[in-house]
Amino acid sequence: MNVYQLPSGIIQTNGYLITEPKLAEAVLIDAPGDIWTKIEPLLAKDGCKLTQLWITHGHWDHTQGASEVVEKTSAQVSAHLDDKVLIETPKVMSKFLSEEIELSPVTVNRWIKQGDHLPALGTEAEVRHVPGHCPGNVLFYFSALNAAFVGDALFKSSIGRSDLPGGDFNQLEHSIRSQIYTLSDETRVLSGHGAETSVGLEKKTNPYVKPL
Ligand SMILES: [Zn+2]
Secondary structure, three states, rough: OEEEEEEOOOOOEEEEEEEOOOOEEEEEEEOOOOOOHHHHHHHHHHHOOEEEEEEOOOOHHOEEEEEEOOHHHHHEEEEEHHHHHHHHOHHHHHHHHHOOOOOOOOOOOEEOOOOOEEEOOOOOEEEEEEOOOOOOOEEEEEOOOOOOEEEEEEEEEEOOOOOOOOOOOOHHHHHHHHHHHHOOOOOOOOOOOOOOEEEHHHHHHHHOOOOO
16 A cells, blocks of 8 residues: 655645555545645556545645545545535534635535544544544545544644634543544654654654643
């Protein structure tokens, strides 16, 4: 499997393309604006078809490119029900944005929840619910990749904002401790913004959330 970190859109949100050339299949985690222009050549290079789009949470910068991706690929979309309003009616976020940012709704095919296992790429990913930055933030943990795609819950040496609508610091702290810091120290943490980190490194050095 190949994992591509693809910062895209006006605030360089990370989308992650995971390809499995042996099965000619690919999964995209988050769809920031303009992500299609980045994934199209990679899908061609690896000879893969995008079959699924998994959304970590409903903030506009993670979903802005989703309708184009779905139109081009017919990928099936999965997201958590707690972000249904943000994903299906993104104009509710427009009061926080400048006017030229265009948002189009995305149709979700499958609502996912804590403990679901999503088969993909000849393996599966576990869904863990990590609210606190956004009510429907989930992470996707692939044991086969030793990697967790965490959206905006946790960043290298930082954490997601908890001052946006639906955010709550205590809830975020609990999510990180119970759902991320319980993964093995070697687990790669791939966040919605910025560089990769690991569970062990954040447990040791994150200035905002310490393990219990
Ligand atoms: Zn966010």
